[in-house]
Amino acid sequence: MMKPKVFNRGKAFLLAAVVFTGLSFKEARTKTTQDPATLRIVFSNKVGARDLVLRDSTYENPFGESYTVTRFRYYVTDIFLGTTGRQERIRHTYFLIDQGIPASWVAEVKIPAGSYHSLGFLLGVDSLLNVSGAQTGVLDPMRDMFWTWNSGYVMAKMEGNSPASTQVNQKFEYHIGGYSGPHKVLQTIRLPFDKVQEFHGGETCTIYVDADLNAWWKSVHEFRISEHPVITTPGLLAREMSENYAHMFHIDKIVPDSH
Amino acid sequence: MKKLWVILLLVAGAIGTFSWDEAGGHPHKTPHFHPTPLKLTIPRGWPQPPTNIFAHNPLTEEGFQLGRKLFYDGRLSRDGNFPCASCHEQFAAFATYDHDLSHGFNNQFTTRNAPPLFNLAWARSYNWDGGVNHLELQPLVPITAPNEMAETLDSVLARLRKDPVYPRMFKAAFGTPIINSQRMLKALAQFVGSLVSYNSKYDKVMRGEATFNSAEARGYALYKARCSTCHPEPLFTDYSYRNDGLSLNPYLKDVGRMRITGDPADSLKFKVPSLRNLSVTFPYTHDGRLYSLYNVIDHYSKGIHVGPTLDSSLRKAVPFTEQEKDDIVYFLHALNDTTFEKDKRYAQP
Numbered sequence A: 001m002m003k004p005k006v007f008n009r010g011k012a013f014l015l016a017a018v019v020f021t022g023l024s025f026k027e028a029r030t031k032t033t034q035d036p037a038t039l040r041i042v043f044s045n046k047v048g049a050r051d052l053v054l055r056d057s058t059y060e061n062p063f064g065e066s067y068t069v070t071r072f073r074y075y076v077t078d079i080f081l082g083t084t085g086r087q088e089r090i091r092h093t094y095f096l097i098d099q100g101i102p103a104s105w106v107a108e109v110k111i112p113a114g115s116y117h118s119l120g121f122l123l124g125v126d127s128l129l130n131v132s133g134a135q136t137g138v139l140d141p142m143r144d145m146f147w148t149w150n151s152g153y154v155m156a157k158m159e160g161n162s163p164a165s166t167q168v169n170q171k172f173e174y175h176i177g178g179y180s181g182p183h184k185v186l187q188t189i190r191l192p193f194d195k196v197q198e199f200h201g202g203e204t205c206t207i208y209v210d211a212d213l214n215a216w217w218k219s220v221h222e223f224r225i226s227e228h229p230v231i232t233t234p235g236l237l238a239r240e241m242s243e244n245y246a247h248m249f250h251i252d253k254i255v256p257d258s259h
Numbered sequence B: 001m002k003k004l005w006v007i008l009l010l011v012a013g014a015i016g017t018f019s020w021d022e023a024g025g026h027p028h029k030t031p032h033f034h035p036t037p038l039k040l041t042i043p044r045g046w047p048q049p050p051t052n053i054f055a056h057n058p059l060t061e062e063g064f065q066l067g068r069k070l071f072y073d074g075r076l077s078r079d080g081n082f083p084c085a086s087c088h089e090q091f092a093a094f095a096t097y098d099h100d101l102s103h104g105f106n107n108q109f110t111t112r113n114a115p116p117l118f119n120l121a122w123a124r125s126y127n128w129d130g131g132v133n134h135l136e137l138q139p140l141v142p143i144t145a146p147n148e149m150a151e152t153l154d155s156v157l158a159r160l161r162k163d164p165v166y167p168r169m170f171k172a173a174f175g176t177p178i179i180n181s182q183r184m185l186k187a188l189a190q191f192v193g194s195l196v197s198y199n200s201k202y203d204k205v206m207r208g209e210a211t212f213n214s215a216e217a218r219g220y221a222l223y224k225a226r227c228s229t230c231h232p233e234p235l236f237t238d239y240s241y242r243n244d245g246l247s248l249n250p251y252l253k254d255v256g257r258m259r260i261t262g263d264p265a266d267s268l269k270f271k272v273p274s275l276r277n278l279s280v281t282f283p284y285t286h287d288g289r290l291y292s293l294y295n296v297i298d299h300y301s302k303g304i305h306v307g308p309t310l311d312s313s314l315r316k317a318v319p320f321t322e323q324e325k326d327d328i329v330y331f332l333h334a335l336n337d338t339t340f341e342k343d344k345r346y347a348q349p
Helices: A002-008 A011-030 A236-245 B002-023 B061-071 B140-144 B153-162 B166-174 B181-193 B201-206 B214-226 B293-303 B322-333 B338-342
Strands: A036-047 A066-083 A086-089 A094-098 A106-112 A114-123 A152-161 A171-177 A187-199 A204-212 A249-258
Touching: A036 A066, A036 A114, A066 A106, A066 A187, A086 A114, A152 A236, A171 A236, A187 A204, A187 A236, A187 A249, B061 B166, B061 B181, B140 B153, B153 B166, B153 B181, B166 B181, B214 B322, B293 B322
Parallel strands: A036 A204
Antiparallel strands: A036 A106, A066 A086, A066 A094, A066 A114, A066 A152, A114 A187, A152 A171, A204 A249
16 A cells, blocks of 8 residues: 555655565564564663763762772673563674763664563673674774783773772773683673563663662672772683672663653 | 655664674675685695684685785884784794894884794684684784784774775675775785695605605604604694793793683793794794704703793603704704795785
8 A cells, every 4th residue: 555655756765665665575474473672771870879970970989989980881792581481582682881982871672572571681792702703893802892912802891090099090990801711701680670571562662771880899799999909801800890790780660662 | 754764774774784794704795796715725634723714704815815915014003114024024934033022113022932824724822822712813912012013903994994905905805895803804814824834845755745864754753752742743733832941031021821811820831833944933932032943952951940830741851962953953944844935925915
């Protein structure tokens, strides 16, 4: 029914019509099963209740050490949703959440429509991609999240300044990486929903996820800036810090059928 | 207008899908793109490489030639003076000839002896400490090291994009003229990974095309008895990391493999180098402290520094008589591949 109408719009729409025809066929074919739903995850990096603002704002960690943040980045990959008895894995999902790039705070993926009870993802880049040579997109080594001298991704990075730091310019730097053996810092994050959530085909559901930076210093382990201002190699300290920051996330709210 | 919006989204989606294909290593899906396939040379009697380093980087003549041009291009370095080839000279089997440490940006020394480049498709890791886990990633180290090429990928790619020739060569190699770090690194891997050295006198003897003279034959027997555990044929390395009895260099303080693993058991362990092309890769060892082959043999006879991580095979000195030294050196010279060192296909384009 739509086709002749589109054609009547004239020459300018000719190419568009061809593409649109393709879409119509595709819709006709898949409508019988289910359209995918769109899952949008909006990450808000915070310290306690305060939004993270790079450079200008001063925060305090659980040990009363004050600090400012100059860089804050982490990889969110291999997104999955929990449903009864299994996990729906969304393949090829790679996002680099970078506090300095607001557009990167939103991760959007297509998922099969259905009811789910939790959201999950890998915090970091899986082992295989760490040993598979040069990558591109958010995995490009130019994103400054890759070690050249000891191949592998920096899974999460926080840099800033604190009077508690003994380092030059009172810097602190945490570049947390390591993809194999005892050095593995890959953390699987699972965030349960309060109730089973329906994801309708063709509609967008937005999950707002808060990440609290203060978990880096204190959750299962304790790290004071005064004692550990620099962790930039794979090893025990990096792994323990990853076990800490794995606890930084929680779901703020879920907004179904948002646009 | 709503439909137009849908269409735009769809087109954006299609572009997104295309980019993913590229990331997934299927550049050959581009229509009307038919580069000339190449095959890695696997000499007769050699094992298959442990992994296919070209699995996601199909080896082609166009990719090889692009990598070759990049390898010899000084614009990959900050001041233009340090192409890959400045430390990796073909006549030295792609090591730095007669230098313990090489030279980098702004009158600086490198911190290790530049290793020769050949038969890299058989290696499982790169660098003296094995820190680099894939050949495609290796160029990131010298390009960005402040005492080597001292450059950023951003600057390098900006220069390549402005060049009149490179966009055409990237298109020939990868289907579109897009220049990004992944493509540059894959092209370099195609060139460097194709460097196979297998035409020494030793190889000819093994193929029945030549015979050892008596000194070489005695040296070969000595090699088999005393050197082949760590340097097995036909690659003349087992690619393991071992403490070779070299004491810690007090200036470089290079602990080798331990820098990567953090394990004290790996202190002072370095990758076992191949014995091929030794005639042109002196000085030897990770910091180039042993100048000649005779120095190396004397090290094994009477220079071993005993420490907790010393390789078990070196706990007892390996003595050589004067005659044996000459014989083993004769044999080692028979591992020199002048065909490789002069192959025009590997030379500056």
